[in-house]
Amino acid sequence: MEITVANISKSYNTVTALKDISFGVETGELFGLIGPDGAGKTTLFRILTTLLTPDNGVATVSGFDVVTNYKAIRNSVGYMPGRFSLYQDLTVEENLNFFATIFGTTIDANYDLVKDIYVQIEPFKNRRAGKLSGGMKQKLALSCALIHKPKVLFLDEPTTGVDPVSRKEFWDMLKRLQNKGMTILVSTPYMDEAALCDRIALIQDGRILEINTPKAITEHFPKPLYNIRANNMYLLITSLQKYQHTHSVFPFGEYVHYTDKRNTPDKTALSQYLKHLGLTEITIEKTKPTIEDSFMELAKK
Amino acid sequence: MKTDYVIQAENLTKLFGDFAAVNRISFHVKAGEIFGFLGANGAGKTTAMKMLIGISTPSSGRATVAGFDVYKETEAIKKNIGYMSQKFALYDDLTVKENISFYGGIYGLSKKAVKEKSHKLIEELNLQAVSNSLVGGLPLGWKQKLAFSVALLHDPKIVFLDEPTGGVDPITRRQFWEMIYKAAHKGTTIFVTTHYMDEAEYCDRVSIMVNGKIEALDTPKRLKAHYKTDTMNEVFLKLARG
Amino acid sequence: MKKFIGFVKKEFFHIYRDKRSLFILFGMPIAQILLFGFAITNEINHVDIAILDQSNDVTTKEIINNIAASKHFNIVDVLQDETAIETVFKKGKIKAVLQFENMFAKNITKEAQANVQILTDATDPNMANTISNYITSILKKQQQDINNGAFTPYQIIPQSRMVYNAELKSVYMFVPGVMTVILMLVSAMMTSISITREKEQGTMEILLVSPLKPYQVIAGKVFPYIFLSVINAMAIVLLSIFVFKVPVNGSLFFLALESVLFIITSLVLGILISTIAATQQTAMMISLMGLMLPTILLSGFIFPISSMPLPLQAISNIIPAKWFIVIVKGIMLKGIGLGFLLKETLILLAMTLIYLGISVKKYKIRLE
Structure with missing residues (x-):
């Protein structure tokens, strides 16, 4: 185990940020912490990077305790906080140089590790970090976090506010880093990024809802899930909410995702019910649940 | 121009020096439609929206919002639209009730109207218990729902939403979209700018801006069929890569 | 050492690229000294x-x-x-x-x-x-x-002589004051802002999660400002000697040493502020209200301390600027040395150590 977390709790004044969190990350694993803003992701990251001390529980990184052995952890991990903490008034190259220097290394010494990423921003190396696009900032921040060849990489919401193209490129880079043997803990509010991790923890309100592989989590979805469409979205939702057999109903893009209280729902009866309420162009078809469906199902309890 | 369009833009352009932040965009939005206005950061979404809500004068082109001209009738536009952004929506240091009456006051609602609407709104959102608490202490999801309701307070013809649901949990997000559907159902036009592609899937029609131009404009379903993909995210990836 | 040099280099980039801090660092001292020297005066003309x-x-x-x-x-x-x-x-x-x-x-x-x-x-x-x-x-x-010529009985003829400033030039009074204010401003406000800026931008988080030790961060932050403040102090002294003809009767070297001491006192105050303030704005407010105002109003720079009400006189004692102004006036105008200024020097030194102790105690190795 590269990272272990056992019964960690943390409160700020009256607000509980983390409640009795436990999980472990294997060496070389790409582990995702998936949850909305305020779920406690950043607090957990700060505890693991020794920036905060937990109220209760024990956590270790590379075998070092996060409270008593914090100096050893600070020497060995790479950390990319949310909001890409860079020096906005320094150029791309100056930022990277600075972070290399404070970790007692140079860009040249570890260039092979950051090369993949850095070549993409190298054409702009004399541009100030503040003038970069979100995607380029993100790549620079990752380069800075990697420059000292850390064993463990902590990435707190690295893709928030970044356009889809850069997000995709970013995840490709993470896969390549993982192949080089790095352990990566990454957090994201985007449910669609969960599938790119080896294992994920779904987290909300400071509690872990489930930990597993993304595949296993969607396979554990307890009920058959249906895509339903009709001519009027609002009427469709309100009608389904009033239907006696409804277990859950959530708008989902151009569809409504519906689950029934019964194990084998009666599609014809449901269709009749909706028609009766004046809806037309009704389609009901079975669909595969996504991580987001699983998250909502788990969060509902 | 036909009158059942609540937003009409013809060759709308905004130049900053030589740089065309918005480059001759044309589109129409129907009454009661949920129109998604997508693009990456820096594609020109915000600049375009600022022209439509009357706080930035276009360099050239024509546009009307709620029937009013964006050059000459900006005051009339402002009275007929609602606006909500993720960054700024409500005052954290005012209570729920104070925020509602403040916005009611801005739009010239009578005291009585504000009182009635505020009562109704608090009931609909189930905020009775916190109606006298400071907004700053409320969960993000509640704030967003409240902000949206406040933007609708003066019964505007069009509501502009600027990246409204970033970061909220999936269930709250759905409740938010239910509210949007409800408003649209009642005839309010919804104009959503966002760079979250999954938010696009909820819209009736979407336009995608790349480098100041509208590169695609259709229903999500047809766009996905045209680009032969399953998600709007991939549509966007294909467009952005050219 | 390499880390330290790298850090200092970065600090100089920040200062050099921020037009606002450049102005505060170099524009303000010159503007202030000229303003006080030429415009603000007690003499009347025309x-x-x-x-x-x-x-x-x-x-x-x-x-x-x-x-x-x-x-x-x-x-x-x-x-x-x-x-x-x-x-x-x-x-x-x-x-x-x-x-x-x-x-x-x-x-x-x-x-x-x-x-x-x-x-x-x-x-x-x-x-x-x-x-x-x-x-x-x-x-x-x-x-x-x-x-004239007539006899007038019983006259008292007062003969007054103004020692140390025979012409009663107000600029003699303002130079030590302005120097104090500027050193305080540059040292305390600029360091506290520069440290809190790292907190605000989130870069402090990365610095904490790095092998850098807290004292290395502080030393790296403080060094450029010691350097710049010394330059400032020199510029002010030169301006006052050559433009306003203020004499320096005592030892220039001693004046430099005392200035460095006061610079360090101010820097330590700046660090102390940054341990309390979370944002640049707060740091600036505390520096201006908590340091600048008392320095200008209660240090004897503009209003004489002896004519203040007793409680204010008592407060003026805890203001480092008061002691530094006494020292500067002593060296420049009276030409006295450490023998006569020992008390003031020791008080400044003690204040520095106390503030430093509090800062070290309050400095956070984590985010809480």
């Missing part, structure tokens, strides 16, 4: 006054001529009756009216006494006082001329 001469005789004419001849006053109006006095004051241009009584010359010779009234616009009390003093002294001189 003040507009009016005359109401109800006597209109040889003696009054002579007095009026003498006043008109002095560079301090311009006679811009001659009034005809008393009712005009209020009107000219209300117009605001005229700062004083000199009113001679009827039959002035005759009264002097016949009654050995004549009355003249000086009316001043006391909306600016300092100015009014000074004007009144200047006119009085012209009148006194006139009296001596009249008495």
Whole structure:
């Protein structure tokens, strides 16, 4: 185990940020912490990077305790906080140089590790970090976090506010880093990024809802899930909410995702019910649940 | 121009020096439609929206919002639209009730109207218990729902939403979209700018801006069929890569 | 060492690229010293006054001529009756009216006494006082001329001599003050802002999660400002010597040493502020309200401490600037050395150590 977390709790004044969190990350694993803003992701990251001390529980990184052995952890991990903490008034190259220097290394010494990423921003190396696009900032921040060849990489919401193209490129880079043997803990509010991790923890309100592989989590979805469409979205939702057999109903893009209280729902009866309420162009078809469906199902309890 | 369009833009352009932040965009939005206005950061979404809500004068082109001209009738536009952004929506240091009456006051609602609407709104959102608490202490999801309701307070013809649901949990997000559907159902036009592609899937029609131009404009379903993909995210990836 | 140099280099980039801090660092000191040196002064020159001469005789004419001849006053109006006095004051241009009584010359010779009234616009009390003093002294001189040769019994003739600033130049007073204010501003405000900026941008998080030790971060932050403050102190001293001809009677080297001590005191205060403040804005507010205002108002720079109410006098003792101003005045104007300034120096040193102790104790190795 590269990272272990056992019964960690943390409160700020009256607000509980983390409640009795436990999980472990294997060496070389790409582990995702998936949850909305305020779920406690950043607090957990700060505890693991020794920036905060937990109220209760024990956590270790590379075998070092996060409270008593914090100096050893600070020497060995790479950390990319949310909001890409860079020096906005320094150029791309100056930022990277600075972070290399404070970790007692140079860009040249570890260039092979950051090369993949850095070549993409190298054409702009004399541009100030503040003038970069979100995607380029993100790549620079990752380069800075990697420059000292850390064993463990902590990435707190690295893709928030970044356009889809850069997000995709970013995840490709993470896969390549993982192949080089790095352990990566990454957090994201985007449910669609969960599938790119080896294992994920779904987290909300400071509690872990489930930990597993993304595949296993969607396979554990307890009920058959249906895509339903009709001519009027609002009427469709309100009608389904009033239907006696409804277990859950959530708008989902151009569809409504519906689950029934019964194990084998009666599609014809449901269709009749909706028609009766004046809806037309009704389609009901079975669909595969996504991580987001699983998250909502788990969060509902 | 036909009158059942609540937003009409013809060759709308905004130049900053030589740089065309918005480059001759044309589109129409129907009454009661949920129109998604997508693009990456820096594609020109915000600049375009600022022209439509009357706080930035276009360099050239024509546009009307709620029937009013964006050059000459900006005051009339402002009275007929609602606006909500993720960054700024409500005052954290005012209570729920104070925020509602403040916005009611801005739009010239009578005291009585504000009182009635505020009562109704608090009931609909189930905020009775916190109606006298400071907004700053409320969960993000509640704030967003409240902000949206406040933007609708003066019964505007069009509501502009600027990246409204970033970061909220999936269930709250759905409740938010239910509210949007409800408003649209009642005839309010919804104009959503966002760079979250999954938010696009909820819209009736979407336009995608790349480098100041509208590169695609259709229903999500047809766009996905045209680009032969399953998600709007991939549509966007294909467009952005050219 | 490499880490330290890398850190200092980065700090210089920040300073060099931020137009605002460059201005505070180099524009402000020069602007302030010139402002205080040239514009803000207690001396009066070419003040507009009016005359109401109800006597209109040889003696009054002579007095009026003498006043008109002095560079301090311009006679811009001659009034005809008393009712005009209020009107000219209300117009605001005229700062004083000199009113001679009827039959002035005759009264002097016949009654050995004549009355003249000086009316001043006391909306600016300092100015009014000074004007009144200047006119009085012209009148006194006139009296001596009249008495010339005549015997006057029982006279006390005060002979005053202004030691250390014979011409009573206000710039002598302002140079030490301005130097203190600027060193305080540059050192305390700039360091506290620069540290809190890292907190705000989130870069402090990365610095904490790095092998850098807290003292390395602090030393790296403080070093550039020591360097810049010393340059500033030198610039101020040179400006005052060559532009305003303020003498440095004591040892320049000793002055430099004392300045470095005060710079360090201010830097430590800056660090202390940054441990309390979370944002640049708060750091700036605390620096301005908590350090700058007392430094300007309570240090004896502008208002003399001895004429303050007792509680304020007591407070002034905990203000480092008060002691530094005493030291600078002592070295520059009196030319004294450590022997006479030991108490002040030790107090500054003790303050520095106490603040440093608190800062080290309050400095956070984590985010809480």
